Amino acid sequence: MKRHLVSAADLSRDDALLILDTAEELAQLSGRAVKKLPTLRGRTVVNLFFEDSTRTKTSFEVAEKRLSADVINFSAKGSSVSKGESLKDTALTLQAMGADAVVIRHHASGAPARLAQSDWLHGSVINAGDGTHEHPTQALLDAFTMRRHLNPGPAANALRRGLDGRRVTIVGDVLHSRVARSNVHLLNTLGAQVTFVAPPTLLPIGIENWACEISYDLDSVLPKTDALMMLRVQRERMNAAFFPTEREYSRRYGMNGRRMAQLPDHAIVMHPGPMVRGMEITAEVADSPRCTAVEQVANGVSVRMAVLYLLLGGAVFADAPADAPADAPRTDSVETAQ
Numbered sequence: 308m309k310r311h312l313v314s315a316a317d318l319s320r321d322d323a324l325l326i327l328d329t330a331e332e333l334a335q336l337s338g339r340a341v342k343k344l345p346t347l348r349g350r351t352v353v354n355l356f357f358e359d360s361t362r363t364k365t366s367f368e369v370a371e372k373r374l375s376a377d378v379i380n381f382s383a384k385g386s387s388v389s390k391g392e393s394l395k396d397t398a399l400t401l402q403a404m405g406a407d408a409v410v411i412r413h414h415a416s417g418a419p420a421r422l423a424q425s426d427w428l429h430g431s432v433i434n435a436g437d438g439t440h441e442h443p444t445q446a447l448l449d450a451f452t453m454r455r456h457l458n459p460g461p462a463a464n465a466l467r468r469g470l471d472g473r474r475v476t477i478v479g480d481v482l483h484s485r486v487a488r489s490n491v492h493l494l495n496t497l498g499a500q501v502t503f504v505a506p507p508t509l510l511p512i513g514i515e516n517w518a519c520e521i522s523y524d525l526d527s528v529l530p531k532t533d534a535l536m537m538l539r540v541q542r543e544r545m546n547a548a549f550f551p552t553e554r555e556y557s558r559r560y561g562m563n564g565r566r567m568a569q570l571p572d573h574a575i576v577m578h579p580g581p582m583v584r585g586m587e588i589t590a591e592v593a594d595s596p597r598c599t600a601v602e603q604v605a606n607g608v609s610v611r612m613a614v615l616y617l618l619l620g621g622a623v624f625a626d627a628p629a630d631a632p633a634d635a636p637r638t639d640s641v642e643t644a645q
Contacts (some may be wrong), residue, residue: 308322308325308618310431310618311419311423311432311433312431312434312443312618313419313432313441313443314441314443314492315441315489315493315496316441316492318443318496319496320469320496320497323447323469323493324467324468324469324497326447326614326617327447327450327451327454327613328466328467329613329616329617330447330606330609330612331451333612334606337605337609342373343372343375344373344374344375345375346374346375346616346620347371347374347376347615347616347620348375348376349377350377351406352367352371352377352378352406352407352408352410352615353379353381353401353406353410354367354371354379354380354435355381355401355409355412356381356382357411357413357414358412358413360435360436362580362581363412363435363442363444364412366607367410367435367611368380369608370612371615373612374612374615374616376407381401394418395425398425398427398428399427401428402427402429406430407431408432408615408618409422409428409430409431409432409433410435411432411433413437413438414437414438415437415438416437416438416439416440417440418437419432419433419434419437420434431618431619433615433618436485437485438485439482439483439484440488441485441489441492442486442488442489442579443489443493444607444610444611444614445485445486445489445607446489446492446493448603448607448609448610449486449493449536449577449579449603450490450493450494451606451610452575452577452599452602452603452606453470453473453499453533453534454470455606456534456575457470457473469496469497469498469499470494471497471499472498473498473499473500473534474499474500474502474533475490475494475501475502475534476501476528476529476535477490477491477502477536477538478505478537478560479504479505479509479537479539479540479587480505480539480541481503481510481511481514481538482511483509483541484538484541486536486538487503487538490536491503491519495518495519500520501518501520502519504521504522504523504524504525504560505523506556506559506560507523509540525560525566529569529570530569530570531571532570532574533571533573533574533575534574535570535574535575535577536577536578536579537562537578538579538587539578539579539581539583539587540556540583540586540587553586556586556587557587560587561586561587561589562576562587562588562589562592563591567595574597576595576597576599577598577599577600578593578598579603580600580603580604582600
């Protein structure tokens with residue numbers, strides 16, 4: 308694996324399967340009385356969040372603490388950033404404090420990549436969402452959830468398996484969605500076929516060059532869908548009217564009980580959260596056993612533990628400079644570490 312996780316496009320199929328399989332092993336910890344591993348004891352991880360977050364920030368913090376890392380939570384509000392401090396100076400400060408990894412969420416697309424490509428930090432950079440660009444760990448937990456549901460039988464059946472031949476439909480505000488962008492990269496890497504359904508005004512320019520199909524009719528794609536992912540309309544990123552009314556949007560692109568009945572029996576309904584009930588999804592669907600929104604949150608902890616474990620557990624990175632100091636590779640597996 309590479310030293311940083313900035314984009315889902317950077318992951319090869321083997322990289323993605325390694326993360327998902329490691330997460331499958333780590334997920335077994337959730338049922339234990341003591342959920343901690345000593346793997347990252349002595350390592351310092353900084354959660355550097357320039358945007359508000361509930362699920363992602365909490366999920367990363369839980370994952371870090373379960374691996375026994377020292378955790379520093381940094382919020383832009385109430386910090387020197389609000390006084391005008393640059394990203395570079397913030398990064399240099401964190402490096403001086405001995406940060407081994409930085410989990411960053413930023414309102415500017417490309418900020419995590421800038422941090423990873425600079426010499427401001429010597430540790431790993433993990434993208435927790437940047438502007439309207441990408442959110443790779445969300446795509447990984449989505450794939451983890453799909454793999455569990457669409458490969459029937461015990462969890463072991465999913466190991467080393469992708470999503471070959473599965474059809475995933477992503478509905479809603481694709482234009483502003485970093486989740487959609489990361490998912491189309493990762494799902495194609497894992498062999499799935501992706502279809503975007505949205506009004507033309509909520510599709511980005513150049514989407515015809517993406518590895519996906521486009522539809523404007525939600526009802527027509529439901530019968531052949533294995534996993535349906537609903538996206539939130541991100542009004543906070545909009546500076547114009549992208550559709551006539553909420554009622555019109557919900558009527559054409561919202562998920563309700565009638566549409567859920569059109570899905571195949573094995574299909575699941577997903578949502579990265581937060582859900583706006585009554586807009587893109589009704590309470591009937593959100594509270595249905597077929598909706599995996601809460602399960603995705605739980606799976607996010609396992610997946611982020613796997614990413615941290617693989618990046619900070621002493622791995623030898625494929626993109627490390629030849630003269631870079633490296634820790635001795637760890638010989639303990641997830642099981643022996645327990």
